[in-house]
Amino acid sequence: MDEARTSDACKMGELVNGYVDRLSPVHSKYDSLTQAWENLLPGNLRSHCRIGSLGNGCLKILADGSSYLFELQLCKAVLLRELQRLCPSAKIRKIDVGMLR
Numbered sequence: 001m002d003e004a005r006t007s008d009a010c011k012m013g014e015l016v017n018g019y020v021d022r023l024s025p026v027h028s029k030y031d032s033l034t035q036a037w038e039n040l041l042p043g044n045l046r047s048h049c050r051i052g053s054l055g056n057g058c059l060k061i062l063a064d065g066s067s068y069l070f071e072l073q074l075c076k077a078v079l080l081r082e083l084q085r086l087c088p089s090a091k092i093r094k095i096d097v098g099m100l101r
Contacts, residue, residue, distance in 0.1 A: 033059075036086040040079055045071055050100070057093035059083070062100040072097040 037051055048068040052060035061076075063069040072079075076095045083092050 033083065033087045033090045033092075036083055040082050040086075042075075052098065052100075054090065054092070057091050059090075059092045059095045061095060061097045063097060064100045066099070069097055069099060 033054070034051065038046065041049065045063075045068055048065060049061055049063045049072060052062040054060070059080075061072055063072055076097060080092065080095050083090070083095075
């Protein structure tokens with residue numbers, strides 16, 4: 001392999017390593033949020049609801065049925081308080097619930 005290609009490969013490796021290093025704190029934030037969510041959600045809801053997205057402090061939760069959506073509406077204030085306590089780095093300000101399509 002000539003010297004130019006070796007140099008390009010080294011630069012690409014450094015670029016990828018830098019990107020992975022920048023993602024590491026983000027990954028750990030969402031990983032802890034997912035773990036906390038799994039532990040907080042009652043068993044009957046866990047298999048019918050999932051995290052849809054997190055952005056601008058809003059956690060979007062999706063349910064696969066209207067009865068599960070209703071249950072989420074009833075307990076979302078408690079879930080919000082607990083997620084804020086367990087995952088302060090996620091900076092969740094509110095929870096929105098919607099139907100899984």
